[in-house]
Amino acid sequence: MPKNNPEVKKVLDVLNELNIVYTYHEHPPANTVEDAKKYADGIEGLHCKNLFLRNYKGDRHFLMITENEKPLKIKATGKKLGYGNLSFGSPERLKKYLGVVPGSVSPFGLVNDTNNETLVLLDKVTEVHELITFHPNDNRATLSIKYADLIKFLEWSGNPYKIVEL
Numbered sequence: 001m002p003k004n005n006p007e008v009k010k011v012l013d014v015l016n017e018l019n020i021v022y023t024y025h026e027h028p029p030a031n032t033v034e035d036a037k038k039y040a041d042g043i044e045g046l047h048c049k050n051l052f053l054r055n056y057k058g059d060r061h062f063l064m065i066t067e068n069e070k071p072l073k074i075k076a077t078g079k080k081l082g083y084g085n086l087s088f089g090s091p092e093r094l095k096k097y098l099g100v101v102p103g104s105v106s107p108f109g110l111v112n113d114t115n116n117e118t119l120v121l122l123d124k125v126t127e128v129h130e131l132i133t134f135h136p137n138d139n140r141a142t143l144s145i146k147y148a149d150l151i152k153f154l155e156w157s158g159n160p161y162k163i164v165e166l
Helices: 006-017 033-038 074-080 091-098 107-112 124-128 147-157
Strands: 022-026 046-055 061-067 086-088 118-123 131-134 141-146 161-164
Touching (some): 006 147, 046 074, 091 107, 124 147, 131 147, 141 147
Parallel strands (some): 046 131, 118 161
Antiparallel strands (some): 022 141, 131 141
8 A cells, every 4th residue: 555655654744744736546557658548537626747867977867847748858858858869778877866666757756866866857847736636756646736736745755856848
């Protein structure tokens, strides 16, 4: 049961501390956007995809957040934003910086980025939605929160973030 997962508890504790209201939904594991679509019925909010990326040198890390249906050309987007060639971070990097495994990537992983080494690139398209959804560091659950509360969480994390056109 995901609520017993210490990583989920850590996320829920922070949200409660920040007085962020959320709706919690459990479902079978959703490792990909395609998997998540199977369980999206009844979960309100914009369903997002979250990509953990690194630059070519491997000395900068990024969390790219956009709507789940939006196609992305990661290398072209990295160049457009001035970060050069971006590629997926390895599972080891993902675990080191966000404390999660592939399939569970979300902004809530920032609770584990104590050195604030991950830059969040939040797609402008997300800001027009009142509710937005993410895994709480476990892909067997989804949380719906207000977009404004996502920003509140990002500010709490101390990680740099930019709202950009992806």
